[in-house]
Amino acid sequence: MRMMKALVHEKAGRPNAGIKLVPYPSCKDDEVIIKIMACGICKWAEINHDTVGGGGSLAKYPVITGHEFAGIVEEVGKNVIDLKPGDRVTADNAVPCGECWYCKNGKPLFCEHFGSHGHNRNGGFAQYMNIAARNIVKIPDNLSFDEASIAEPVACAVEALDRADIRSGEEVIVSGMGPHGLILAQLCHFSNAQHCAAIGLVESRLKTLKSYGLTTVLAQRNDPSVHEAVLGKMFPNGVDCIIDTSGAWPMVQSLMKFLRKGGRFVQYGSYHAQIQMDNPAKFLNDLHFNNQKYIGVSCQVNNFPRAIEYMKSGKCNVSSLVTHTFDLDDYFLALDTNKTDKSALKVIIHPNGDIEA
Numbered sequence: 001m002r003m004m005k006a007l008v009h010e011k012a013g014r015p016n017a018g019i020k021l022v023p024y025p026s027c028k029d030d031e032v033i034i035k036i037m038a039c040g041i042c043k044w045a046e047i048n049h050d051t052v053g054g055g056g057s058l059a060k061y062p063v064i065t066g067h068e069f070a071g072i073v074e075e076v077g078k079n080v081i082d083l084k085p086g087d088r089v090t091a092d093n094a095v096p097c098g099e100c101w102y103c104k105n106g107k108p109l110f111c112e113h114f115g116s117h118g119h120n121r122n123g124g125f126a127q128y129m130n131i132a133a134r135n136i137v138k139i140p141d142n143l144s145f146d147e148a149s150i151a152e153p154v155a156c157a158v159e160a161l162d163r164a165d166i167r168s169g170e171e172v173i174v175s176g177m178g179p180h181g182l183i184l185a186q187l188c189h190f191s192n193a194q195h196c197a198a199i200g201l202v203e204s205r206l207k208t209l210k211s212y213g214l215t216t217v218l219a220q221r222n223d224p225s226v227h228e229a230v231l232g233k234m235f236p237n238g239v240d241c242i243i244d245t246s247g248a249w250p251m252v253q254s255l256m257k258f259l260r261k262g263g264r265f266v267q268y269g270s271y272h273a274q275i276q277m278d279n280p281a282k283f284l285n286d287l288h289f290n291n292q293k294y295i296g297v298s299c300q301v302n303n304f305p306r307a308i309e310y311m312k313s314g315k316c317n318v319s320s321l322v323t324h325t326f327d328l329d330d331y332f333l334a335l336d337t338n339k340t341d342k343s344a345l346k347v348i349i350h351p352n353g354d355i356e357a
Ligand SMILES: [Zn+2]
Pocket: 042, 045, 067, 068, 152, 153
């Protein structure tokens, strides 16, 4: 029997996971097999899988994790018409059920039985994976596999951009300059907004954005009055929309004073285990009295084609996001690097070595 290497989680938690030899997947009629050339670590999702008792609401074990992948078509099922072996591809990891109330009402994003490769279906930390052909998106020649594997976070950012509904001439702040903020700041810069400022703690990341023509503001964790003075000058009448990817509640508190009446607050980062909303009712009351809108965005479906177009055009440049690459055998070292190395943005696994990556 043909075998392959994969990161298998029997259940959540590192003691229950390991790199194993497992059978090469079989290709159903409507599926393709991808030879995975790059699979990115989505930090919080993979830490969740790595935590005993963790996994998150989507997880179902045993599973091969990894939901940000790109590679080469190895095999196509007999009903597949538009793909052939050798095609360079990425794929939407989302698999809405098609049967629940939300799916039947054209809202697959809110599917009650949301399938997701890397959470409850096998994902990309493996040499090969099978996936429905309808999920596949071809990648242009000017994107490497590493870059193309970042299509998933870009697709999620596209969802946030849609839901933020930025109108012509608006002013916007994007906060938190991890991978998601760096992506969203670029999307907002090229949106209808007439001015978007990216605020974050790491100077080198802001420098990269500046080189793309974006306005940046250095955040001061210990003395927010410093960045507040800068923002106050930049936006004397406040902004129409704040998109927060920081996951840092003190940052949100610092920024909310710049949200205009009638403005929109988009929560894109989760406030992991540190929700210090000493008075959540006050936050809601402030939204209420200022006639502001709260918008929660946590995932996407069907945005991959647009994500790839943004990346292809360079309007969303993800090349600087790739900070580390590792072999599949070194998965746990890669995850620990992602957790502890402050320079890490996207840490990417190469299950089939470095060729063509
Ligand atoms: Zn992800």
